[in-house]
Amino acid sequence: DAEITQSPRHKITETGRQVTLACHQTWNHNNMFWYRQDLGHGLRLIHYSYGVHDTNKGEVSDGYSVSRSNTEDLPLTLESAASSQTSVYFCASSPGQGYLGTQYFGPGTRLLVL
Amino acid sequence: DQQVKQNSPSLSVQEGRISILNCDYTNSMFDYFLWYKKYPAEGPTFLISISSIKDKNEDGRFTVFLNKSAKHLSLHIVPSQPGDSAVYFCAAHSGAGSYQLTFGKGTKLSVIP
Numbered sequence: 001d002a003e004i005t006q007s008p009r010h011k012i013t014e015t016g017r018q019v020t021l022a023c024h025q026t027w028n029h030n031n032m033f034w035y036r037q038d039l040g041h042g043l044r045l046i047h048y049s050y051g052v053h054d055t056n057k058g059e060v061s062d063g064y065s066v067s068r069s070n071t072e073d074l075p076l077t078l079e080s081a082a083s084s085q086t087s088v089y090f091c092a093s094s095p096g097q098g099y100l101g102t103q104y105f106g107p108g109t110r111l112l113v114l
Numbered sequence: 115d116q117q118v119k120q121n122s123p124s125l126s127v128q129e130g131r132i133s134i135l136n137c138d139y140t141n142s143m144f145d146y147f148l149w150y151k152k153y154p155a156e157g158p159t160f161l162i163s164i165s166s167i168k169d170k171n172e173d174g175r176f177t178v179f180l181n182k183s184a185k186h187l188s189l190h191i192v193p194s195q196p197g198d199s200a201v202y203f204c205a206a207h208s209g210a211g212s213y214q215l216t217f218g219k220g221t222k223l224s225v226i227p
Contacts, residue, residue, distance in 0.1 A: 031213045042120075042203060042219035043158070050213065058214075090157050094213055102148060103215060105157035 003027075006091050006106040014114055019078040021109050023091030031094045032074040033103060034058075034066065036087040043090065049074055081113045117141045118206050120218035128226050133191040135221050137204030140185065146207040148215065149178060149189050151200045158203060162189070194225045 004025040013019050023032065034046040045058030047066040055066050063085060065077045078085055088110050092103040119138045127133045137147075145166045150158035164171040164178045164187065171178050177190045191198055204218040 033214070035217075040219065043217040045214060048214060092157075102160050102163065104160070105150075107157045108155070 004093055004104055004106040006109050010110050012112045013081050015081060015083060017081050019081050021076045021089055023074045023106060024072055025093045027093060028071055029093035029095050033092040034076045035090045038087050083113050086113045087111060118204055118216050118218040120204055120221050122221050124222040126224045126226060127194045129196060130193045133194045133223055135189040135202050137187045137218055138185060139206050143208045144206040145209040147187050148205045150203040153200050196225050196227050199223055199225045
């Protein structure tokens with residue numbers, strides 16, 4: 001069955017380190033998204049991509065970057081991890097042009113920055 | 115400025131009764147609305163959606179109502195079951211070539227046996 005996976009599921013890192021969170025989907029979806037979920041804030045969009053080599057900033061993009069070299073993967077990099085980036089990160093995907101709305105989410109990565 | 119608002123952080127309902135979760139939005143360009151359900155330690159899962167051209171959509175125990183003039187939507191769960199206990203997120207899509215969703219902060223529903 002097609003799916004969307006995230007790795008690692010849990011990560012502990014230190015302030016200042018570079019961290020990369022992986023997201024892989026097998027639906028062949030054009031659109032991919034990264035969110036963070038924090039208490040009192042719901043889901044906030046970090047970065048998104050509408051296709052290979054396309055990347056865009058979301059609401060809370062500072063300190064994060066993404067790259068899209070193929071359809072299946074959208075890794076999220078924290079260039080220099082900060083304690084404020086302790087959060088749960090969700091990747092999502094959706095089909096491309098002509099399709100409205102529904103995004104399908106991965107299981108999440110819980111990141112702790114010490 | 116929060117464009118999608120879920121003003122009730124939590125809601126408790128007895129098993130078998132109706133659960134009503136509310137969502138308000140401010141952006142009149144939103145054309146499609148979705149509800150997601152999230153269990154702890156899992157990703158959100160799509161529950162039900164409604165287009166702005168409709169005022170009601172039903173799927174089993176779940177019904178979403180849309181009042182465009184009031185910029186308000188609600189999710190009704192009848193009858194509520196303990197397995198419905200989860201966080202529910204309201205989300206809105208703005209169309210016009212965008213595939214982004216704007217999410218509310220969520221409402222934690224507890225269904226008491």
